[in-house]
Amino acid sequence: MTELKPFIGVTSDIDEKGDTLVQTRYITAVRRAGGVPIILPVGMEAIDEVCTHLDGLLLIGGEDVDPSLFGEEPHRKLGKVFPQRDEMELALVKAMAERDKPVLGICRGYQIMNVAFGGTLYQDIHAQLADDLLQHHQLTDLEFATHLVDIVPDSKLAECAGTSEIRVNTLHHQAVKEIQAPLVVTAMAKDGVIEAFESSEHRFFVGVQWHPEALVKRDDATSLRLFERFVEAARESK
Numbered sequence: 001m002t003e004l005k006p007f008i009g010v011t012s013d014i015d016e017k018g019d020t021l022v023q024t025r026y027i028t029a030v031r032r033a034g035g036v037p038i039i040l041p042v043g044m045e046a047i048d049e050v051c052t053h054l055d056g057l058l059l060i061g062g063e064d065v066d067p068s069l070f071g072e073e074p075h076r077k078l079g080k081v082f083p084q085r086d087e088m089e090l091a092l093v094k095a096m097a098e099r100d101k102p103v104l105g106i107c108r109g110y111q112i113m114n115v116a117f118g119g120t121l122y123q124d125i126h127a128q129l130a131d132d133l134l135q136h137h138q139l140t141d142l143e144f145a146t147h148l149v150d151i152v153p154d155s156k157l158a159e160c161a162g163t164s165e166i167r168v169n170t171l172h173h174q175a176v177k178e179i180q181a182p183l184v185v186t187a188m189a190k191d192g193v194i195e196a197f198e199s200s201e202h203r204f205f206v207g208v209q210w211h212p213e214a215l216v217k218r219d220d221a222t223s224l225r226l227f228e229r230f231v232e233a234a235r236e237s238k
Contacts, residue, residue, distance in 0.1 A: 006055035006234035008035040011089055011109065013062045014042050014082075026060050026106075029213040033227035035234060040092070042085045051095040056102040056204075056234030059089060059109025061211065064174055070120040077124030079173070090116050102204035102233040104226070107172055110207030114197070118180040125175045125193065134191045136170045142214035145169050149195045149210075155186035156198050156206055160225040168195070168210035175209065204233035 008030050015021040020041045030037040035056065044050065051057075064079040066086050089109070093116040096103050105113040111121055122128045125136060138146045145167035151158045158164070176194040179185065187196035187208070199205035212223035 003235075004238065005034060005036045006231060006238055007038050007053065008056045008058055008231065008234060009040045009050070009054040009092070010037045010058045011040050011060050011085075011092070012042060013060070013085070022060065023213075025211075025213045025217060026058065029216040029223075029227050030058060030231070032216060032224065033231040035231040040088075042082075042088060044088060047088070047091040047095050051092065051099060051101070054096070054101065055237050056104070056230060057092055057096045058230075059093070059103065059105040059112055059207075060213075061107035061109065061171070063108065064123070065108065065111050065115060065121060067121070067123055069115050072120070072123065075123035075127065077127045077173070086112065097199075097202060097205065099237075100202055101237050102230055103202075103206070104204075104230045105207035106211060106213060107209060108174075110196075110209055111174060111176060113205070113207045114176050114179055114183065117183050117199075119183065120177040122175045122177045124173050126173060129175075129193070130191070132191065133193070134170075134189055136172055136175070136189075136193065138170050140169075142169050142171060142211050143218050145215060145220070147189060149187045149189050151196075152184075152186045155184075156204065156229065157186045157196050157208070157226070160229055161222045166222055168208075168212075169214060170210055172209060203237075204230060206230070 066081040182201035215223040
């Protein structure tokens with residue numbers, strides 16, 4: 001009997017025409033790792049019911065997170081926010097966490113995960129952090145890694161990397177500022193920006209600031225293993 005592939009909910013954005021948008025690279029990465037991607041449109045209702053049928057959740061990148069969600073007024077460098085998307089994704093994260101189902105967050109998705117657990121964000125790292133930051137919004141194609149991150153030993157990310165240092169791509173101006181338990185930091189850039197975390201209380205609850213789905217296109221081993229571990233955890237939750 002053929003083993004059923006896990007259903008992976010993939011969040012989405014809305015383009016300028018009002019159409020649902022998901023970059024193909026996210027879908028391809030889930031498929032390569034052995035999952036079945038299910039696109040979740042912005043404004044979707046019945047979140048709890050949907051999450052009972054999902055085996056895992058992938059939170060993709062996108063616009064800025066509304067600072068009112070972590071108790072701040074908008075900084076002058078804040079970009080476009082999408083409250084309807086924020087509301088849906090926060091509900092998805094909380095519903096999946098309550099069921100201890102796997103969640104992988106990428107860039108904005110990683111930031112939303114942090115806010116869902118009571119954490120805060122830098123609204124603009126260039127205005128709110130030191131002047132000697134690395135380039136965190138690369139001009140090079142996302143398929144190419146540009147800066148290094150240090151990985152905490154004995155973490156899920158370390159298991160995927162097999163080393164204490166990897167090179168990643170980068171495309172953001174917001175970043176994780178403070179985290180709350182049960183989240184723990186698992187990677188940092190050389191300039192001190194938090195680049196990844198995981199939950200100490202969930203089977204697989206991992207977020208990264210970079211875009212591993214783009215690196216999968218160039219067969220980056222760590223990125224592909226990250227998606228494979230995520231899908232494996234989702235398969236176990238079926």
